[in-house]
Amino acid sequence: MTNISMSPFTNKIERTDPFRRFTMPYFIPYKGDEDPNRHLKHDCSTMILYRNNDALMCKIFATTLQGEALDWFHTLPPQSIWSFNELSFVFTKEYSSNHSIKRTSDHLFSIVKDHWETIRDYVKRFKTEKAKIVGCNEDIATATFKNELSTEHPLFGKLLMGEELNLAASYTLAEKHALWDEAKQSNKNESEKKHMERSPTREDSAPKTFTKFTVPISQILRKLKNEPWFELSSPMKGDLTRLDHTKYCAFHQGPDHTTNGYLKWKQYLEKLTNEGRLMRKITKHTN
Structure with a gap:
């Protein structure tokens, strides 16, 4: 009791x-x-x-x-x-x-697709935010889903021209484009991998004893580049955005490694040394 x-x-x-x-x-x-x-x-x-x-x-x-x-x-x-x-x-x-803040359909206008965000991630994030809205207006959801896409992406054009597309159909179309984007990215990565395999080999991957000079070999390049018989390496081609741009090779005319660390430059310099083409003011000694 x-x-x-x-x-x-x-x-x-x-x-x-x-x-x-x-x-x-x-x-x-x-x-x-x-x-x-x-x-x-x-x-x-x-x-x-x-x-x-x-x-x-x-x-x-x-x-x-x-x-x-x-x-x-x-x-x-x-x-x-x-x-x-x-x-x-x-x-x-x-x-x-x-208490949770009750969201209205207007909340979807705050969802902005980041330029680095994939279509698949954008669709997933949009669905998550829409699910938080009770009684969400489908017309507003469809319009906002389309308007936050990049106008340069082909998906935007298809959604814009497809006036009869509802939100579910827009999701389906977006997911198909996501597969397409992923396939293109996969092909790009494979191409970059092959390019990197063909990229210049550094000294640390192919050790060799070279003639050593009293001045940095990057300075020798500045003294030789005006000689009529001197040949620079071909500039790098392909997508260079993923390479290390904090380093630069004057001989190869591209990023990702330094002039002093470029194997082909050292090999070319060794060839000129053996041919006796180096200027006499460059003092050298061998190991």
Whole structure:
């Protein structure tokens, strides 16, 4: 009787026992750090078969509270809760600061596709944000999905010309283009791999002893480049955007390595040395 008198529930609720065949459903516990309305909806949907049993709804709801939320429940005045509606009211009022902001269809206008973002990732992110909007306007969703795409991407043109396309059809078309983009990227990566295999070999991958000079061999290049018999290496071709642009080779006329570290320049310099074409003012010695 002492426990009943200290309970936030009235005596009528406390004295109500569950049905003999009642099986306790599984609940996601509430610890006081999430949206109370969401937890309340979860509780009501789980207990939908017992909605008419007000006392059972109250007592079962109390078992879903943990941590801070359970501590709060035990601070309620004794016998102050006489119905599930009253319990719901004080619960949502206590945790009103955790209410999720209700988004409208206009929220989709804030979704901007980044230039580096793939079509597949954009579709996934757009779907996630749309799912947060209750009763989202399909026309607005379709328009915003299209308008955030790059006008230079072929998908934008197809969506623009396809006036009858709904959002589901737009998703399908976008996913097909995502496969196309991924195939093109795969081919590009394969091409770059082959290019890198044909790119200049550095000294550290093919060690060799070369003639050493009293001045850096990059300076020798400046002294020889005006000689009529001197030949620079062909400039690098292909996509150079992935190469290391903090380094530059004057002999190869491209990034990714230094002049001093370029094997072909050292080999060419060795060839000129053996032919006796180097200017005498360049003093040299061998290992």
